[in-house]
Amino acid sequence: MRSSGGGRPVECLRADLDALVVTDVAALPDATLRSDLLELLAARNQLDAAIASWLASFDARGLHDEDACKTAAVWVRVYGRGSGPAASRLVGRARVLLDLPAVAEAAGRGAVSTEHVDRIRELVKDVGIEAVLPSDRILADAAAHGDLNDLTVVCGRIRDYVDPDGPEPIEAFDKRELTLFHQRGMVMVRGQLDPEGGAAVHEAIDALMRPPGPDDPRTAGQRRADALVDLARGTLAQGDLPTVGGMRPQVGILIPPQMLLYGADGNDPHTRMHPVRRRHGSTRHHPALRGRGAGSGGGHAAGS
Secondary structure, three states: OOOOOOOOHHHHHHHHHHHHHOOOHHHOOHHHHHHHHHHHHHHHHHHHHHHHHHHHHHHHHOHHHHHOOOOHHHHHHHHOOOOHHHHHHHHHHHHHHHHOHHHHHHHHOOOOOHHHHHHHHHHHHHHOHHHHHHHHHHHHHHHHHOOHHHHHHHHHHHHHHHOOOOOOHHHHHHOOEEEEEEEOOEEEEEEEOOHHHHHHHHHHHHHHOOOOOOOOOOOHHHHHHHHHHHHHHHHHHHOOOOOEOOEOOOEEEEEOHHHHHHOOOOOOHHHOOOOOEEEOOEEOOOHHHOOOOOOOOOOEEEEO
16 A cells, blocks of 8 residues: 655555555455454554654654653653553663664564563663673564564573673662552552562462362462452551551441341342441442441441
8 A cells, every 4th residue: 555645654654544444344355354464463563663763763862852841751651642651661662672773673574563672671671782782683583583482581591691690689679669550440569579578478478378269269360469468458457557647557347237237239148248448537438338428327337
């Protein structure tokens, strides 16, 4: 597909994409659909490589300053309408491809995906670009001809060759981080721990993860999550945590008498809802309890 009338490559690309997105995909023959999809996947890799190339030059020129953005990552987050971590990864890929021409060439052919580049970016972050440069061609071939697991093995071998003893304990400790954030009604947990801290967490969770019984439908991930929550609740129950804003951390439960007697639907006590948690004096009610304040309906509160 080629746009007529000339113009800059980016303008031609946008015009071609406008025609592409209105294609009647349902009417395509099976063979055409399959071949076109393969071409689109390769084209996506090429487009990602082009974006990285443009962004690397944009970053090097400091053009983000013209839009009052502190860094190129901030500019990408604002104008690309993405999250901060996604913007940082995009800038990181751009810098890696700028420094590794063989990998950049393979990405420009559509043979290397952003996941491959991210794996190489992690290697560069661990050992430095100077140590990775001699392996540029090896990494490009591994990314272009193998899957992500193959590339991971190659990166691991390079990492072991450059630093056979591994990072110093203080270096690993400095990389620790933990993020908690709310998303779609859940609390998301993301982070990494140094080996010693990770071992302590593993031991604590393993101690609370009892082997599943025959009537336990929970997955291993669910049992691990429950163990982590039990660990936190046990620490809260001991009462020896530092105060937060003058108040000792606590968890409260608000259960109306009618729920205890009749259950959530008013009849079956086996359908009782999960307890409603209160933190630092504020109460979050289950949707079924909206309109019933902490002091209305004769609710009983228990704290631990």
